[in-house]
Amino acid sequence: MRHILALAAIATLTACAAPAPAPAPAPTPAPAVEAKPAPKPAQCWNGDESKFQDIGTKTSISGVAVECKPTADGKSAQWMGKKH
Numbered sequence: 001m002r003h004i005l006a007l008a009a010i011a012t013l014t015a016c017a018a019p020a021p022a023p024a025p026a027p028t029p030a031p032a033v034e035a036k037p038a039p040k041p042a043q044c045w046n047g048d049e050s051k052f053q054d055i056g057t058k059t060s061i062s063g064v065a066v067e068c069k070p071t072a073d074g075k076s077a078q079w080m081g082k083k084h
Contacts, residue, residue, distance in 0.1 A: 042077035
């Protein structure tokens with residue numbers, strides 16, 4: 001019986017004296033959030049040429065002289081004729 005108690009005490013002391021487990025590796029940093037690309041500038045659709053035109057472009061659509069101008073909010077553009 002004494003031997004069992006002595007072995008239990010030695011096992012307990014050995015378990016307590018064991019080195020601590022290695023610390024967990026540091027977490028990897030979160031990937032950087034990529035910046036959103038800048039929005040494309042507003043453009044006007046030219047149905048006669050089947051393509052978009054940049055702001056400031058002057059052309060004739062269906063025989064009418066027009067210019068591509070930005071809307072008041074700046075989010076889009078539209079064809080505007082000459083002001084009288």
